[in-house]
Amino acid sequence: MTDLPFKRSAPEVADVLVIGAGASGSVAVKELAENGFSVVCLEQGDWTPPSTFVGDKPEWELQRQKTWHPNPNVRSGPSDYPVDTSDSDVNPLMYSAVGGSTILYAAHWCRFAPSDFRVRSLDGVADDWPFDYAELQPYYERMDRAVGTSGLGDDPAYPPGAGFPLPPLPIGKFGRKAAEGMDKLGWHWWPGPNSIASRTHGDRSPCVRYGACLTGCPQGAKASTDLTHWPQALAAGAVLVTGARVKEITVDAKGLATGAVYVDRTGVERHQKAGVVILAANGVGTARLLQLSRSQAHPDGLANSSGLVGKRLMMHPYGAVVGTYEDDLESWIGPSGQAIQSMQFYETDESRGFVRGAKWNVMPTGGPLGMRAGYGGRPVKESWGANFHRNVKANMGRSFEWGIIAEDLPDEANRVVLDPTLTDSDGIAAPKIVYKSSENTSKLIDFHIARAVEAHEAAGAVSTSITRLMRDCGWHLLGTARMGDDAATSVVDQWGRAHDVPNLYVIDGSIFVTSSGVNPTATIMALALRCVEHLIAERRNQAVAG
Amino acid sequence: MTAPEALSDAERLLYGQLADVLIPEAEGMPSATRAQVHTRWVDDALRARPDLLAGLRQSLGLASGHPAEEAVELINRDHSTVFDALGTVTAGAYFLNPEVKQLIGYPGQLPQPVVDDVESYLDLLGNVVERGPIYREAPGAAAASPRP
Numbered sequence: 200m201t202d203l204p205f206k207r208s209a210p211e212v213a214d215v216l217v218i219g220a221g222a223s224g225s226v227a228v229k230e231l232a233e234n235g236f237s238v239v240c241l242e243q244g245d246w247t248p249p250s251t252f253v254g255d256k257p258e259w260e261l262q263r264q265k266t267w268h269p270n271p272n273v274r275s276g277p278s279d280y281p282v283d284t285s286d287s288d289v290n291p292l293m294y295s296a297v298g299g300s301t302i303l304y305a306a307h308w309c310r311f312a313p314s315d316f317r318v319r320s321l322d323g324v325a326d327d328w329p330f331d332y333a334e335l336q337p338y339y340e341r342m343d344r345a346v347g348t349s350g351l352g353d354d355p356a357y358p359p360g361a362g363f364p365l366p367p368l369p370i371g372k373f374g375r376k377a378a379e380g381m382d383k384l385g386w387h388w389w390p391g392p393n394s395i396a397s398r399t400h401g402d403r404s405p406c407v408r409y410g411a412c413l414t415g416c417p418q419g420a421k422a423s424t425d426l427t428h429w430p431q432a433l434a435a436g437a438v439l440v441t442g443a444r445v446k447e448i449t450v451d452a453k454g455l456a457t458g459a460v461y462v463d464r465t466g467v468e469r470h471q472k473a474g475v476v477i478l479a480a481n482g483v484g485t486a487r488l489l490q491l492s493r494s495q496a497h498p499d500g501l502a503n504s505s506g507l508v509g510k511r512l513m514m515h516p517y518g519a520v521v522g523t524y525e526d527d528l529e530s531w532i533g534p535s536g537q538a539i540q541s542m543q544f545y546e547t548d549e550s551r552g553f554v555r556g557a558k559w560n561v562m563p564t565g566g567p568l569g570m571r572a573g574y575g576g577r578p579v580k581e582s583w584g585a586n587f588h589r590n591v592k593a594n595m596g597r598s599f600e601w602g603i604i605a606e607d608l609p610d611e612a613n614r615v616v617l618d619p620t621l622t623d624s625d626g627i628a629a630p631k632i633v634y635k636s637s638e639n640t641s642k643l644i645d646f647h648i649a650r651a652v653e654a655h656e657a658a659g660a661v662s663t664s665i666t667r668l669m670r671d672c673g674w675h676l677l678g679t680a681r682m683g684d685d686a687a688t689s690v691v692d693q694w695g696r697a698h699d700v701p702n703l704y705v706i707d708g709s710i711f712v713t714s715s716g717v718n719p720t721a722t723i724m725a726l727a728l729r730c731v732e733h734l735i736a737e738r739r740n741q742a743v744a745g
Numbered sequence: 746m747t748a749p750e751a752l753s754d755a756e757r758l759l760y761g762q763l764a765d766v767l768i769p770e771a772e773g774m775p776s777a778t779r780a781q782v783h784t785r786w787v788d789d790a791l792r793a794r795p796d797l798l799a800g801l802r803q804s805l806g807l808a809s810g811h812p813a814e815e816a817v818e819l820i821n822r823d824h825s826t827v828f829d830a831l832g833t834v835t836a837g838a839y840f841l842n843p844e845v846k847q848l849i850g851y852p853g854q855l856p857q858p859v860v861d862d863v864e865s866y867l868d869l870l871g872n873v874v875e876r877g878p879i880y881r882e883a884p885g886a887a888a889a890s891p892r893p
Contacts, residue, residue: 254854258793261837265794317883319890327887351863351870355878369862382869387879389870390863397859407856418856531851546881567840567851568833579766579821583832588772595849688890 209438209471213239216458216473218445218488220244221299222720223707223727224479225424225432226342230731232435236738239471241443241461244278244295247302249419254411260568267414269294269303270671278442280623282483283631289514291483291632291673297441298425300481301720304674305412306421307537307560308348308394309717310339310357314546318608318713322547322554325608328712329684329693336360338725346422346724347400350392356542365397368406370561373528373599374538377561380658381541391537391560394422394720402430410533410563421534440471446627448476448492448501448703455744456501456703462625474743475734477695477704479727482512482676485709486615487630489680502680502697502705507690509616509679511609513714516636517672518603518644521564521664522655523594530563530599537562538599544650545716553642555606557716559651564598567591601651606716607640609678636668644668675719680709695730701742706730750798757783759805762813764835773848777835780845786838794837800830 215231217224220242231238253259253267264273269292271279278295294300313332318325340361352362367390370378374390381388395412396403406420419426433439442464449457449470458472478485486509492501500508537560545556580586607613618631636644648665655663683689686698691710697703706727708719715722734741752760761784764777777783791798804827808816821828839845846853 255856257841257853258789259854260840261790261793261833264833265796312880313883314881317887320884320888321881326890329887331883331885331887333885353874355874355876356880358878358880366861367863369860370866371862375862375866378866378869382872385872385876387873387876389873390866406859408859409854409856411854527850531854532857533854542879546879566854567849568837579817583767583817584769585771587768587836588774591849592772595851683890685890685892687892 207436207438209239209440210237212472212474213237213438214473215475215477216241216471217477217479218459219299219479219481219484219707220297220429220439221479221481222301222424222723224477225298225428226724226727227477227479227706227731228437229428229432229435230728230735232432232437234735238437239473240437240439241445241459241471242297242439242441243444244297245441246425247296247298247415249415249417252411252415252417254409254414255417259411259414260566263414263569267303269413269674277624281621281629283618283621283629287632287634288636288668288670289516289634289673290671291514291676292671293481293483293676296425297429297439298423300674301423302415302425303413304720305536305562305718306394306534307718308346308350308392308721309540309558311715311717311722312356312542312545313358315713315715318555324554325713326683329682332358335722335725335729338729339721342721342725342728346394346427347396347403348392348394349397351390354389356387356389356545363392365400368393368395368397368534368536370538371529371532373530373563374561376524376526376528376658377599377601377654378539380654383657384654386541386543386654388539388541391540393534393536395534395536396420396422402426406534408533410531410535410565412533412535444623444625444627445488446491446625448488450494450496450501450700451744453744454496454700455742456700457744466625475702475704475741477706479707481707482679482709483615483630483632485705485707486679487617490617491628502690502699502703504699505687505690507611507681510611510614511678511681512613512615512632512634513607513609513675513677513711514634514673515675515714516605516607516640516644517669518605518648519600519666519669520648520651520655521598521600522658522660523598523662524660525597527596528599530596531566533563535563535565544647551646553639553646555608555639555643555716557603557605557643557647559647560602560604562600562602564594564600567595601654603644603647603651604716604718605640605643605647606714608637609681609713610637615679675708675714677708677711677714677719680705681712682710683712694733702744704730704734752787756802756805759808760787760801763804763808763817763831766813766817767832767835768839775845777839780839780842782835782838786841787834789841790834790838794834797830797834800827801834803827804831
């Protein structure tokens, strides 16, 4: 697929340059273009139309372990940059494309709880956000409508508000089984909200339950922003440059951003000028770019007078308990997606010996090959031979996962830095991740794993299998350019504007103050909308390079 | 998908011996060779995953001259990356065979309409609603971040 018929030449100087065409960048480009701004977006990846996905093909399970793997180091695609993870407990996951990581995300569409905005006030750790849940709630509701969220309203884990625009997706036999266990224990559960269309929504087709959401939706039912935002953005006049790998944000003598230098597909270095620059390249890519933009005037990287660029990386350590049942639960049937979720242990209870909590989600387990992904390194007779058949027959369609999204608290030692030797295919320094789980996180995961085992047992599981910390779980890249009111303790203000560079904005998950214990895409996009609407409203007061 | 370089007849013969150690006839299921893993489905698997061909060939090189069972044990013990490739391509090829899928009750990822099953769980959900709100109220005003 090409950018045609919307292919336009970029203006010499755009009103706004957006770097990254993923969850947050898509929101910004669409809003700005529809409000009359000339907008150029630089995206290192390309289009991935639904016809390219393999979830409806027999080879799906083989290709998901390589071509469509969420870890860029495994995928090693032409648009990917490598990430040094040798000092990290968790691998960061991402996808470079129009739509960014929404192409491969599971579409769990969750809001923060009110307590997530007040962690310091309530629990005495980390920091409060500059605003509260009530401030973001209207943006959540508008984004629900924009992406077409399917769900059931009135969940008692959240304050009252508008319902979902589409009815919930089916929870299936395995969702029902999980709910029965939670009911026996008197624990909270609710049909999972998903940004997957349960009915036709605008141009989007309804879900047909392939269960292959994590490798791109062949049906086009999942709300990836190449489908939900880009058609309108391009129709409104935005210019999208794919295959554009940004290497530096440029600034003038007054310290104002003037644009960005990027390498195009032919290897030619180009400079796109703009009055305002918006970074939307995720919690790793944005921190990398700010550090790549160091100069004599900014020796520690751009917008980094606080010293916090790249620091406080949060990635949501993920634990899982798979339960196996006697009944055929048809647990390969989608969406995937979450069937049900639980917020039972989400809020702090100090008697547990740790603060904060986690959302749980029930997901299908896919086909027979994916179920074997964790069998490496075991004795041959344990995993192969007659046991190969016994394991497949015991688990195929009869197991499902309770996944646990653990809130990790910000820690300046967890960080993104530039790797001294590793580079991408254009010779640009690659990021290195330094990340260790804290003692609080370890206690939190142990507690939640034990409760998830109980949930499976209450539901009648005949056996359970524990993954305490999944290494390939770093979907949520947060916190590396945190927002705040004080320039000494934050990188950007509550509108995403850099304290040090008044025409440079960051609007992706980098600006999160804390991580919450839920999937963050709904918050990333609601927050991006709030930031860009403020920029539009304040356009007459916006400083731009001369 | 890129077509892989075809395996020779000799390679297929040796590969079939290794594949049958991993997936023998048992529990009412056919062996790898009876399921045509080495003669047919391995080609489809390698078309989907051409990156596995090198590991598969390495495993054949390591197995040459050894009894198949001993070779598989050796590769698993001393060459984990090669064993991963051998195991993935073999299991992946086996599950591509429609007869195997039918025997394990897995139809593949097939389209089916979304059904509304809310009525089927409203009884359980009513209990959740009856217990009332579980979110924690939070103060409107933010506390300042501690200064460094």
